Amino acid sequence: MQQLSLRTIRSTEDVAAGDAFAYWSDVICDTLVHVAARATGKEPFRGWIEHTVLDGIGWSTLSSGPQQVTRTRRMIARDQEEFLLVNIQTAGQAVIRQDERAATLAPRSMTFLDSTRPYTLEFGDPFSQVVVQVPRSLLSGRSLDDVTALTLGPHGPARLVADFLVGLEQQQREDPVAAAALLPHAVGLLESILGLAARESTPHPSATALARERVHRFVQRHVHDPGLDAAAVAAGCGMSRRTLFRALAADGEPLTTLIRRLRVAQAQQLLRARPALPIAAVALNCGFAGTAQLHRAFRSLTGTTPGAYRTGGERAQEPAPL
Incomplete structure (x- = not known):
């Protein structure tokens, strides 16, 4: 049976300016996974995140100022669950590094991160993202070794999947019941695009x-x-x-x-x-x-x-x- 959860919205506007980034760091750790964050912009920091969970899959829409985010082995040990993090850029750019690979994300591009291995995210300017947090247990034991930190899209099959995931997140706001009915298709599409990404990451013979x-x-x-x-x-x-x-x-x-x-x-x-x-x-x-x-x-x-x-x-x- 599909279970809906309450939507939460948290913003640095809720705290004093001097506490904004510390508050934001706590929010990210509570909402997604444990990370260490550092503000890199010159302007006063601002951040906003809207989060919900649908049948165990987390959906986060966020907008934030420039920052660097690092996930270390010590932080990985603090989390009991293992996730595939699907990062879909909706505004601004990001550079994501994991497994000695680096992906540069432009709007509508997508990449994958494995929460069980260290990674770094760098946002040089204000940005917006949709982050889909999928328990590894839902992915049929699929290995993520060949797909982490690879840029997918904004064209072809990856664009179709990214658009579906973003649209599904918006659908949850308007009609959570309809969104829940579509959720199994999201998991299936993710399985398919993971397979395509793994194939593309394997060097093709000349x-x-x-x-x-x-x-x-x-x-x-x-x-x-x-x-x-x-x-x-x-x-x-x-x-x-x-x-x-x-x-x-x-x-x-x-x-x-x-x-x-x-x-x-x-x-x-x-x-x-x-x-x-x-x-x-x-x-x-x-x-x-x-x-x-x-x-x-x-x-x-x-x-x-x-x-x-x-x-x-x-x-x-x-x-x-x-």
């Missing part, structure tokens, strides 16, 4: 790296073909010879060297797996033109001959595996 991987796979599958050359590989991989050579240049291993290395590796496997197989048959099965070519390539890469390698009479250097 086009060159993908081409190189495709070349290596093709050569491995066709290394027994004696006619394997640049034209055949390029055609088989659906790329130009220029793209082929550029992809392999990053490794510093030309195509001919790659083919020779993989053929020798396959020959080593055959020599040990089928000791009765004639050397000429080994050469043929591995794509070599004949035993002489096999001997030259084998000795060049392993320092010994195919026959000595098979009997174990000489110590061979193993080329990279297939």
Whole structure:
């Protein structure tokens, strides 16, 4: 059953000017999580926050003067609950740091913070935010390692989610019952955007790296073909010879060297797996033109001959595996 809580509004206007920031620091600790705050502006400090809780999820709309906020390990130990903090910037800018990453937030941008790890927030000018405080227990045990302090939006899916969360906070003021009915969708959207953020934070392989991987796979599958050359590989991989050579240049291993290395590796496997197989048959099965070519390539890469390698009479250097 959905449970509603009373909305609370607290402002530095309620206290003397000299006590404003100390009061604000206490309000933030009581409303969100324990932090250490320091005013950084020259003007008298002002802050205002409106907070409510809907089915265990906290919603805070706040406006404040410039400040720096730090959450340390000692402060983390003082809080018994673990939260995902969703920070949606609505005015001004912020710089948020956690897990050796930094996010700069402009209006309608969003980022995530893990309350169980230290972080720092810097607001150089007056600002406004919506902060959604989600218990980690509602997130199906999802790891936050790859998503903290990443800027999301203000475009694409992140913008849609941010707009929904801000709109839901406004809906709570007008119709709490309707807001409660929509709340499960908020959790689902957060799960989805966390997944997208984690995927975007993982470095994507470059086009060159993908081409190189495709070349290596093709050569491995066709290394027994004696006619394997640049034209055949390029055609088989659906790329130009220029793209082929550029992809392999990053490794510093030309195509001919790659083919020779993989053929020798396959020959080593055959020599040990089928000791009765004639050397000429080994050469043929591995794509070599004949035993002489096999001997030259084998000795060049392993320092010994195919026959000595098979009997174990000489110590061979193993080329990279297939």
